[in-house]
Amino acid sequence: MIEAHQLTKTFKDKKRGVITAVENVSFTCQPGRIYGLLGANGAGKTTTLRLLATLLKPTSGSATVAGHDVVRESQLVRANVGFLAASTALYGRLTAREMIAYFGRLNGMSDDAIRARIKTLADELGMHDFLDRRCDKFSTGMKQKTSIARTLIHDPAVMIFDEPTLGLDVMTARSIVRFVRDCRNRGKTVIYSTHVMSEVEKLCDTIGIIHNGALQAEGTLEQLQQRYGERDMEEVFVKAVGGEAEVNAA
Numbered sequence: 001m002i003e004a005h006q007l008t009k010t011f012k013d014k015k016r017g018v019i020t021a022v023e024n025v026s027f028t029c030q031p032g033r034i035y036g037l038l039g040a041n042g043a044g045k046t047t048t049l050r051l052l053a054t055l056l057k058p059t060s061g062s063a064t065v066a067g068h069d070v071v072r073e074s075q076l077v078r079a080n081v082g083f084l085a086a087s088t089a090l091y092g093r094l095t096a097r098e099m100i101a102y103f104g105r106l107n108g109m110s111d112d113a114i115r116a117r118i119k120t121l122a123d124e125l126g127m128h129d130f131l132d133r134r135c136d137k138f139s140t141g142m143k144q145k146t147s148i149a150r151t152l153i154h155d156p157a158v159m160i161f162d163e164p165t166l167g168l169d170v171m172t173a174r175s176i177v178r179f180v181r182d183c184r185n186r187g188k189t190v191i192y193s194t195h196v197m198s199e200v201e202k203l204c205d206t207i208g209i210i211h212n213g214a215l216q217a218e219g220t221l222e223q224l225q226q227r228y229g230e231r232d233m234e235e236v237f238v239k240a241v242g243g244e245a246e247v248n249a250a
C-alpha cells in the first residue's frame with residue numbers, strides 16, 4: 001500500500017547551502033500494518049511524510065501510495081491519504097463539527113455521509129463533549145483530536161501521522177495511540193512518526209530508525225533488540241544511530 005524507493009529530497013538554504021533532508025529512503029508498509037518512523041529532531045521524518053503525502057516533490061527516487069505514483073498521480077494519492085501534520089491550524093470561529101464537516105465537503109462527501117462519519121470519529125476519539133464548541137477555546141488535546149478527525153473525515157485507506165501525541169498529556173496521548181491501533185485493526189495502512197520510544201514499542205509492526213535523512217536500521221521490535229543486543233528501545237536507538245555523540249550533533 002505504501003512503497004518508497006530511494007526517496008531523496010534536498011533543499012537549498014541560503015545560510016546552510018544544500019541540505020539533504022532525506023537520502024535514499026526505501027521501505028514498504030502493507031494494509032493492516034503500522035510502520036513507525038523513529039528519529040531525533042531534524043532526522044528527516046516530516047520531510048519523508050510530506051513526500052508521501054505529495055506536499056513535496058522528491059529530488060530523486062519514487063513512491064507509490066495506495067497504488068498511485070506520488071508525482072504523476074498526486075491527486076489520486078491525496079484522495080486516498082489522510083495526513084496529520086505536526087502543525088495544523090483550525091479556524092477559531094468554527095466549532096469542531098463545522099470544521100470537520102468543511103473538510104468533508106472539500107472531499108466531495110454528502111451531508112449524510114459527513115454526519116455519520118463525524119459521529120463515528122467522535123465516538124472513537126471521545127469528542128462528544130466539545131463537538132459543538134468553538135475551536136478557539138480548545139485545549140491542546142481537543143485541538144489535536146479535531147485535527148485528526150478533520151484529516152480522516154473521508155476515511156482514507158492510508159493514514160500518515162506526524163508526531164500526533166506531541167505536547168499531549170499521558171491520558172490524551174494514550175487515547176490517540178489506541179485510536180491509531182484501531183485504524184490498523186480496521187485494515188488501514190498507517191505510517192506513524194515519533195521520537196517517543198514507548199510509542200514505537202507499543203504500536204509499530206515495523207520500526208524504521210532514521211538519522212541524518214537516512215534509514216539506519218529497520219525491523220520488528222524483536223529483530224532490532226536482537227540485532228543490537230539490547231532490550232531497551234532507547235539503547236537500541238542510540239546504537240543504531242552510532243552513539244550518543246551522533247545524537248547530540250544532529
Ligand SMILES: Nc1ncnc2c1ncn2[C@@H]1O[C@H](COP(=O)(O)OP(=O)(O)OP(=O)(O)O)[C@@H](O)[C@H]1O
Pocket residue numbers: 011012013019020021039040041042043044045046047048195
Ligand atoms: N523547507 C525546508 N528548507 C530547508 N531545509 C529544510 C526544509 N524542511 C526541512 N529542512 C531541513 O531538513 C532536515 C530534516 O527536517 P525534518 O523536518 O524532516 O526533520 P524531522 O525529523 O521532522 O524533525 P523534528 O523532530 O524536529 O520534527 C532538517 O535539517 C531541516 O532543517
Ligand SMILES: [Mg+2]
Pocket residue numbers: 045046047086162
Ligand atoms: Mg518533524
